[in-house]
Amino acid sequence: MTRRSLRIGDITIAVDCDETFAIVDPSIRFLVPSDTSPDVTLNVRRGAPAAPQGELIFDSGGVWRLHRNGDRNVYSFHSPAFTADPYKTAEFDAGYTRGEVVVQHGVDPLEYPLDELLVGAILGAGHGVELHGVGIVHEGRGYLFVGQSGAGKTTTARLWLAEQPSVTVLSDDRIIVRKSGDGYRMYGTPWHGEAEICAASDAPLHAIFLLEQAAKSEVFPLDESEAVARLFGCAFPLFYRAESIAFTILFLAEIAERELVRRLAFTRDATAVRAVFAAS
Secondary structure: OEEEEEEEOOEEEEEEEOOOOOOOOOHHHHEEOOOOOOOEEEEEEEOOOOOOOOEEEEEOOOOEEEEEEOOEEEEEEOOOOOOOOOOEEEEEOOOOOEEEEEEOOOOOOOOOOHHHHHHHHHHOOOOOEEEEEEEEEEOOEEEEEEOOOOOOHHHHHHHHHHHOOOOEEEEOOEEEEEEEOOEEEEEOOOOOOOOOOEOOOEEEEEEEEEEEEOOOOEEEEOOHHHHHHHHHOOEOOOOOOHHHHHHHHHHHHHHHHOOOEEEEEEOOOOHHHHHHHHHO
């Protein structure tokens, strides 16, 4: 068995598996030394997964479902492309500290969406939030631009790279935010958007801008309630767990209270970047 460890959102996942498995791009960018102390340890084996037992908690309507079997959380993955059904299962203890993955097909045992589901389960237990957004690091400051699909996240990433080539783009689609001391920190993820930009890096959160495409680039203040509502609409809480939803709302409310959230009406040119600097 070989151990491969990766860290996403300051959560270290140790994967114990044989040489038929590999962590592939873009997750390979998030690898850390294998002796790093893990938050989660996964044992991976090749084989035919058994049908999950227990109560069905959530059906994504897509590739995955979640069952609860006693105190175990069991994810099953299904695809018409494979005769095996499910083609992969992942079973975790109640605290998501240990798990077993059984794979019939595939090379990367954490292949999306399992990696995001695992990190999301840990964040949703009171450790942070994942947001639809592009994270930009400029001179050590983290700027987070949040919006639904089509709001202009990838456009924003490209604008900043064109105007400020030295910036680091943490992801052009999904960013993790966690508390850090008396402030907040934002982290890159491997779950990028159409520009396929991501980085295994992080930065102190300096400001959040809610994206709106407009005829002129301007920054506007937001009251706390609107900021929370709009951020929640771009968040990924565990919708099947009431306590996760409650935590996410409280977490976002605390951010809004710090007056970190503003609205960015922007055009697809350099004036959007200049508007952010003027407001910061």
